[in-house]
Amino acid sequence: MSSAFPEIYLVRHGETEWSLSGRHTGRSDIPLTENGEAAARKLADRLAGLSVSAVWSSPSARARKTCMLAGFGSGAVIREDLAEWDYGAYEGITTKAILADRPAWQLFRDGCPNGESAADVGARADGVIDAIRQAPASILIFSSSHFLRVLAARWLGLPPQGGEHFVLDTASISVLGYEHDLTEPVIRRWNQR
Numbered sequence: 001m002s003s004a005f006p007e008i009y010l011v012r013h014g015e016t017e018w019s020l021s022g023r024h025t026g027r028s029d030i031p032l033t034e035n036g037e038a039a040a041r042k043l044a045d046r047l048a049g050l051s052v053s054a055v056w057s058s059p060s061a062r063a064r065k066t067c068m069l070a071g072f073g074s075g076a077v078i079r080e081d082l083a084e085w086d087y088g089a090y091e092g093i094t095t096k097a098i099l100a101d102r103p104a105w106q107l108f109r110d111g112c113p114n115g116e117s118a119a120d121v122g123a124r125a126d127g128v129i130d131a132i133r134q135a136p137a138s139i140l141i142f143s144s145s146h147f148l149r150v151l152a153a154r155w156l157g158l159p160p161q162g163g164e165h166f167v168l169d170t171a172s173i174s175v176l177g178y179e180h181d182l183t184e185p186v187i188r189r190w191n192q193r
Contacts, residue, residue, distance in 0.1 A: 005178040007188060008132055008155075009050065009140045010148050011070065013062040014040040015170040022094045025144070026087040026115065029061040036062070039171035040069035046173060046192075047071070053137035056128075058082040058144060066171070067142040076142070081124045084144035088115020107146070108164035118150065122160025125151040136182070152176065155185050169193055 014036030018025040032040060047070060055076040057067045060083065067076050090098055090112045098105050111117030128151060132139055141148075145168045153162035155176050168174065168191055175188040 003177050006136050006138045008176040010174040011142045012145050012168045012172050013066040016062055023092050024087040024090050026084045026091050032065050040066040043070035052140045055140045057142040063142045081127050082143045085121050085146040086115040088112040108161045118160040121150045125154040
């Protein structure tokens, strides 16, 4: 389904050892696995023919490598505001392990000790959305799961916590856009593998 309006393509980075094991990977630079690199290379075919005015990437090595292997590395702009959620004290820890100590904990509601809250991530997402709307053209973004989920929620005008309802697999492609005009933001496609 094509649109007459700009589309924002969101690509979650390829698999890492930590994404495979469910460990929260915010600011740690964990490399892609062999499977992650292979999936990133396959993105080149899936994104073939895509016409965008800009390519933006998170500063993480996993997002930059995915961008490069997908064939978009040479023109990518690294944006600090696209970094994954800062998990603070929960960096490298699985949700299961966190729940053993804090049974009622929910990332999108409670945030992370010494890290970011959903509101913090939402403020960064709002800055990205402002930049997207100032450049009304199609853009390709490479980043990480929880940040992209918050970005999608904010795109729709939902609170940052609304990101909990959008699941993203590694090396997935999602598309934000508009319906009838630029005042009607929508999700055009989600979590395509």
